[in-house]
Amino acid sequence: xxxxxxxxxxxxxxxxxxxxxxxxxxxxxxxxxxxxxxxxxxxxxxxxxxxxxxxxxxxxxxxxxxxxxxxxxxxxxxxxxxxxxxxxxxxxxxxxxxxxxxxxxxxxxxxxxxxxxxxxxxxxxxxxxxxxxxxxxxxxxxxxxx
Ligand SMILES: [Zn+2]
Numbered sequence: 001x002x003x004x005x006x007x008x009x010x011x012x013x014x015x016x017x018x019x020x021x022x023x024x025x026x027x028x029x030x031x032x033x034x035x036x037x038x039x040x041x042x043x044x045x046x047x048x049x050x051x052x053x054x055x056x057x058x059x060x061x062x063x064x065x066x067x068x069x070x071x072x073x074x075x076x077x078x079x080x081x082x083x084x085x086x087x088x089x090x091x092x093x094x095x096x097x098x099x100x101x102x103x104x105x106x107x108x109x110x111x112x113x114x115x116x117x118x119x120x121x122x123x124x125x126x127x128x129x130x131x132x133x134x135x136x137x138x139x140x141x142x143x144x145x146x
Pocket of ligand 1: 057060108
């Protein structure tokens with residue numbers, strides 16, 4: 001069993017477990033998470049969410065991002081400058097569409113989350129560009145998101 005610094009079990013789910021969880025997804029969620037699709041910009045439900053909380057993986061509920069690192073990138077997708085925990089994000093080189101980008105996936109269920117670009121704000125300089133449907137927002141108490 002592997003555990004992240006934040007204390008979460010990162011043991012990859014089996015194909016059966018993923019299929020079981022995927023039965024609860026909508027067609028759009030399935031298209032993005034499992035078929036590596038991208039939702040249309042400016043329609044994601046989490047784009048303008050400014051409430052303090054945690055963004056979990058839609059499929060397996062692993063915490064992916066905190067509202068502390070969310071920023072307005074004006075791209076039309078929810079954007080973050082750092083993950084909740086470095087180990088809660090898996091980066092994969094993606095050369096589809098004729099350009100090289102870095103895809104980000106959930107390390108536990110392999111779901112497609114979005115992409116990361118090196119043009120984000122300080123302190124990381126990273127811009128994690130996410131699909132709203134890939135995440136579930138969970139409000140935290142008292143304004144602290146840790
Ligand atoms: Zn996941």
